[in-house]
Amino acid sequence: MISQLPATMPVAVFGRRSVTVEDRPVPALEPHDVLVEVGHCGVCGSDLHFVIDGWGRPGSIGGHEWSGVVAAVGSEVTRWRVGDQVVGGIHSCGSCRYCRAGRPTLCTGRGRVGSGEWQGAFAGYVREHEQALNRIPDGLSPRVAALAEPLAVALHGITLSGAQPGQRVLVTGAGPIGSLVTAALLARGVTDVTVSEPGERRRRLAADLGASTVTPDHLVAPDWPSSVVEEPFDAVLECSGRASAMEAALGQLVQAGTLVLVGAGIDPPRFDPNRIILNELVVTGSFCYDADGFADALELLAGGLLPTDLLIEDDDVPLSGLLDAMEGLAAGDIAGKVMVVGPIRHHP
Template sequence: MVMRAAVFGDTGTIGLVDRDPPEPRPGWVRLAVSAVGICGSDLNLLYANAGASRGVQPGHEVAGIVDCVGDGVAWSPGSRVALEPLVPCGACDWCRRGLRNLCPDLKLCGFTRPGGLAEYVHVPADALHAVPDDLSPAVAALAEPMAVCVRGARLADIRPGDRVAILGAGTIGLLSILTARASGAGEILVSGRYPHQREFAAALGADAVFEGADALLAAVGDRHVDVVVETVGGHADTLAEAVRTARSGGRIVMLGVFEGAPALPGFEFFRKELTLRASNCYGRECHQGDFALATDLVTRHAGAVAPLVTHSFKLDQVAEAFAAAADKRARSIKVQVEP
């Protein structure tokens, strides 16, 4: 038996290779992959780190079906699941506190372990979250980015009635509308660069949508906002924009991954006594872990989030899938691959 898997090449390319399917060891399962999302970190591995990612099998936004299990596993073959792609050591102080995302020996499917852009993937049994049989794999795979937003809303301490600004309207920004509302936000303002992103933001319930952070700030005026959720990262100026948008005593949560040192208006940050929190992946330190809550949210809001999957490709079209995800002129939000 041979399976197909997508791997990065050494010239910024991605293609298929034949590999032996994994045999599950004790406590692990072999997952038959149903749907995999492509996110900005995948695009960065391919286009910005050409060569450095050679041989990596990407894919961390994964939904699938349990195919076979190792010893000591309670899951049954045929179970439909979403994958929490963190593989921590399970023994360190961080892991014991539920902060698996901070484990110094953390491995991540799709980066430092083989990911889900393959017909099968080998994962720990405790990384799986059950989803209803009638939930589409496309929606189930949105549990991973939703978990990022769940943690962001929690670390931002969004409270009932808060006025919340979300900078960026990609998948994370759009799903943050739902987590902000679930946290009790009274008003949600969203800035998005592209027209189709702004259309989706309005459809998901944003109270006001703007072409950019400057337009949002102009509309906010002297009232400012209680919480700013930054979702862009990269080389954007959105952290500085977040400082300008937040009210005195306000809170900023950083979900975007910045390259280099982002600009921060130090005096304004000081004068306003702002709180800035970075949010990295998701954890289990609360009664209900971030990923478990995210799975519940995508299930309850399946009809609302399903349209975010704008493009779907087969595994042998993986290069076209990455191109569509990178080209916003294609009106892409979430591009997925169905092995």
């Protein structure tokens, strides 16, 4: 099958506030690698940090929220065939203390699985280790399946929050991850969800999903570190990455409540440790996925419980439209997940 593949493919190369479409060689496969033709790849907040905020290494090729079709397999691959529909998965060794504890994204051998330099899926093809792929369930559209990665991120935050039906949960920031957290909480029966978001479009999306919404100025912390607000939350999932939201979130917790930091930002927050001590609050970070995160996400998506028509923007964009989409997302003009279509079969 490999002989039918083109020698080169279009890729979107990140620069400082620029994205250029260039041709690059199609990746070569090691024995346990699989080559996947990208069908869809979502634009992530981290992609915005790399391009718009300048965190990234210029010349890199981003995109990690993808789905696609197996186009070729390495000589030792037995579990995948050309034509299989797949999404990415978790790179972990499976044997270190964190993998054994069910926390694969803390794997000490992470990044050693697979071969070659990492290249993202804003490209014609991606190369993956055969163990880091998940099959798209029958009946689930590959376009919707491209939400599996960010949904797995959202589910990990929910796991770490301990949120249960019957509890009050606050989500700060209704960008793509915040809205996936909101939708997943509601789908799992956590019905008392409040979303704090400054942007009107994103607040409307949160309301359409079924959450109560407030603007951030409503989140006023009590004066004394020992006091708790009148209607406190059992858990807060902070998805904006903004220092002010992180600080406000802490002040909204019930005693022994949990703050999960999902969104990454540049400016550090200032927390009053006395509030954490006197109320025995839990503050934790959430990085990537549960061990079964992709399977759980695909199951939730295949079950049709998430309003994916609201969560994904109607208009997909070609590689050449990536920068515009990033600018729109950064400005808050776009509320849902933007899908970039793979350039091999889809021509703009």
